[in-house]
Amino acid sequence: MYLELPFLFFAGFFGGILNSIAGGGTFITFPALVLVGLPPIIANATNTFASCFGYLSGTYAFRHDLVTHKRQIRRLIIIGTVGGAIGAWLLLQTSEHDFKNIIPWLLMFATIIFVSGGYINLKIQTFAEIHKIASYVGTISTIILLSGICIYGGFFNAGLGIIALSYLTLAGYQNLNTMNGLKLLLSVCVSVAAIILFAFNGSIAWIQGFAVLLGTLSGGYLAARISRYLPQNYIKTFITLIAILVTTYFFYEIYFLES
DSSP states (O other), X not given: OTTHHHHHHHXXXXXXXXXXXXXXXXXXXXXXXXXXXXXXXXXXXXXXXXXXXXXXXXXXXXXXXXXXXXXXHHHHHHHHHHXXXXXXXXXXXXXXXXXXXXXXXXXXXXXXXXXXXHHHHHHHHHHHHHOTTHXXXXXXXXXXXXHHHHHHHHHOOTTHHHHHHHHHHHTTOOOHHHHHHXXXXXXXXXXXXXXXXXXXXXXXXXXXXXXXXXXXXXXXXXXXXXXXXXXXXXXXXXXXXXXXXXXXXXXXXXXXXXX
16 A cells, blocks of 8 residues: 555656646556556546546646637536536446456547547538538537537546547647647546546545545646647657557457456
8 A cells, every 4th residue: 555655646647747738647547546456447436536636737727728718618517517427327337347348449449539630620621611511510510529528538537638639629629728728627527527426336446546636636737837838749649659558558458368
């Protein structure tokens, strides 16, 4: 226990940095919680609890980038809260065995969306310019997509920031600082709703969660203050590499080591 808590703190610290810069911090903190012996569902619920405070500190740091987006913020809060609660409920209905088997696929999905988000956005924008009606269809589609993302985030927190950034790209946002602020705010809403359900179900390992929490608080706020000065293409490349490595590890562990 004495060795695992510092380990979890540093995992949270680096995870908080990634969450505030471009998402994907859970690719570090979730495996760390599993590594210290927590069952996958408990590790996921605990990670959601710990990561939420990193989202909060990061959102506060980006507050000046959000003041001109009040209308979008209201929609994000409503859809994020409802979707997060639904996703958490679905997780609590899933067995440990089934959840463990789908972890690699969830991670792979998050990685693919992050890598291809810019390309998909370009195609959608081109289609909308040719077919004006597509703008109306696109608005409805992005709302449905946002709801699905929030449900996913309540079910499995890993990759939420990555997928949220992809959604914001699809929705037409271009400024990375604004996108990071909205992404973090959405993650707060999804996580708080999920945490309430997890807490009532007794699915959070509080001691381990607080160790990661302290790390994400420190790393999240520090990174939010410096991320605007970092080259965006380097950030995205680094997160992509982390996502691919962690996804490959979980495929190897679950489908090869245990076979």
